[in-house]
Amino acid sequence: MSLNRQINKASTMKIARNDYSITTRSMQAMESMLESDVGLMLDFDKTVTAFTTQPDSLLNHAKEGNWRQYTPDLLVMYGSESKFGETKPEARTHSDKFKQKYALHQRIVREQTGTELELFTEPDVHPHRLIQLRQLKAFHRFEAIPTLNQQIIQFIESRGGVAKLEELESICEQHNAWVSYPMVMLAHQVIRSVAPNVITRSTVVEVAA
Known part of the structure; x- marks a missing residue:
């Protein structure tokens, strides 16, 4: 329309x-x-x-x-x-x-x-959630990397189901991907932030349902 x-x-x-x-x-x-x-x-x-x-x-x-x-x-x-x-x-x-x-x-x-x-x-429209979505919108245009997604998901699950974004950086480097790649996963809702706060390297994430 x-x-x-x-x-x-x-x-x-x-x-x-x-x-x-x-x-x-x-x-x-x-x-x-x-x-x-x-x-x-x-x-x-x-x-x-x-x-x-x-x-x-x-x-x-x-x-x-x-x-x-x-x-x-x-x-x-x-x-x-x-x-x-x-x-x-x-x-x-x-x-x-x-x-x-x-x-x-x-x-x-x-x-x-x-x-x-x-x-x-x-x-x-939760204000804290809006802040996160504004951060993630710019990352949505990047395509996901399935093999890297799986590695990161396995790592999060091995850590009891949660991990900090900064802990995922070494996995990204091993795959020659930029260290901010987990933001792409957040934007595509492969993983999600545990708390509705501004996303930083210290943000704790879990695998999305």
């Missing part, structure tokens, strides 16, 4: 920006920082096969109520299933006005597309 709603106004709450999605391998137009953060989380969600921002608008052909059209913020594909998504600051979701409007949007999406509308707020 192509961008349906033109984004040309920015404020402290809405910041127009374009982000590259590693899932879709394309630029996605973001309407806010929250939307950008949600997109980053979706990029690293293994259940997500694709997503697009500002997809098709849903029109009020029946002239019901006082709305003309509704454009969801996202369309997310989970394999053969798809859901539309709406991003909203959590503080704004408690008002009766929002609840009524969101209920209307849910009904519009369900009646016109047969799918559900999913709400994304800040609690869905």
